Amino acid sequence: MTTVLPDLALPVIAAPMAGGPGTPAFVVAAGRAGGMGFLAGGYQPPTAFAEEIATVTAAGVPFGVNLFAPNTVPVDAAAYRDYAALLATEAARFGVGLPPDPVEDDDAWRDKLEVLRQWPVPLVSFTFGLPPAADLALLRATGAALAQTVTSVTEARAAAEAGLDVLVVQAAAAGGHSGTFTPDLPVPVVPLPALVAEIRAAVPLPVIAAGGVGTAADVAAALGAGATLVAVGTVLLRAAEAGTSATHRAALADPARTTTVVTRAFTGRPARGLRNDFTDRYSAVAPAGYPALHTLTRPIRRAAAAAGDPERVHLWSGTGFRHATDDPVGTILARLAAGA
Incomplete structure (x- = not known):
């Protein structure tokens, strides 16, 4: 050693x-x-x-x-606003607000x-x-x-x-x-x-x-x-x-979950997690931007985890999750x- x-x-x-x-x-x-x-x-x-x-x-x-x-990934301000507008319905589902402007920090x-x-x-x-x-x-x-x-x-x-x-x-x-x-x-x-x-x-x-x-x-x-x-x-x-979280644990054990995907939909940086509705809907349209997108989606993810909703939370997972x-x-x- x-x-x-x-x-x-x-x-x-x-x-x-x-x-x-x-x-x-x-x-x-x-x-x-x-x-x-x-x-x-x-x-x-x-x-x-x-x-x-x-x-x-x-x-x-x-x-x-x-x-x-x-190693910040700056987000385009217009792209951020467009993405936030897309996510408004997800936020409304849980009654949470989203940051109106990008948050860039270290x-x-x-x-x-x-x-x-x-x-x-x-x-x-x-x-x-x-x-x-x-x-x-x-x-x-x-x-x-x-x-x-x-x-x-x-x-x-x-x-x-x-x-x-x-x-x-x-x-x-x-x-x-x-x-x-x-x-x-x-x-x-x-x-x-x-x-x-x-x-x-x-x-x-x-x-x-x-x-x-x-x-x-x-x-x-x-x-x-x-x-x-x-x-x-x-x-x-x-x-x-x-x-x-209990929501994440349950998803990892769910036999219906069979696939992981790499997405930047949750945080603006590429990350691998279990496929769910959020990754299906937003992976193709999410802009690059870290930590701005992490901060943007955090209220939704926290509320979804608390509510036991695995479709709107990041279910980080490698390919060996089984x-x-x-x-x-x-x-x-x-x-x-x-x-x-």
Whole structure:
């Protein structure tokens, strides 16, 4: 095991899942099982982020945190207004209002860096793009190892040139947002083992493999291709300790749900989830624009989740969703590691 990554009993770890599933209890459970988990800093207010870090630190388990690196996708104002008008009927269904103007922000990036200065974490990973060099230096000064989500050899080389320590190689089969640096371009559909092997041949950095992993055979294939660790997310969404909404849990177990799609209809960035009415109606007409579309659709998604309406909420899911079970996190990670 490389010294950059913790020496773990299991080669399978819990991926960061922003927006609810990745609770402190979830991360602690992964650590106590012999793996580790990532707290998701994305969408978190800085105070809540600090509290979660404090909670997991107190548990004494290995863990990391993930941040959304600033990489805004500006939205065309007219396209935003047109899309908001289309969504008005969805908002009216739940009696919620929608932001009339685009909201462009950096997810409190600077405040979260300050949290990590005050609460140092052993491993910090980034998604959506490379952080500025000065910010990488700031985090390195805390003693953290730095990991970058990449989806191609080009991105992996850029990460290595920027001095990152670890690559999180994410295949297109992954659930939730793609970590691509260029969300306006399609992410090539390459099986995870092939992508790991390709990047390992090009860039001499340790790899955490992720994307579409649902079985022990999937884990063994990624490790065999050269990964040091394998991160899983979707397969843990129904786990007892996950903060996944009841609506999302039910959809993952629904035998009528058979397909995942990549859509920007919910957030303005490409993300993979279970197909539903919202993706069918709006994927072809949604403009690019992150985080503006995330903020626009959030009232609808929150209301739909609370109402038990799976047709108007983002049901983030990778292609291995059929393997998600409601077992404890430790049981699932051990099962996945059985063939390693």
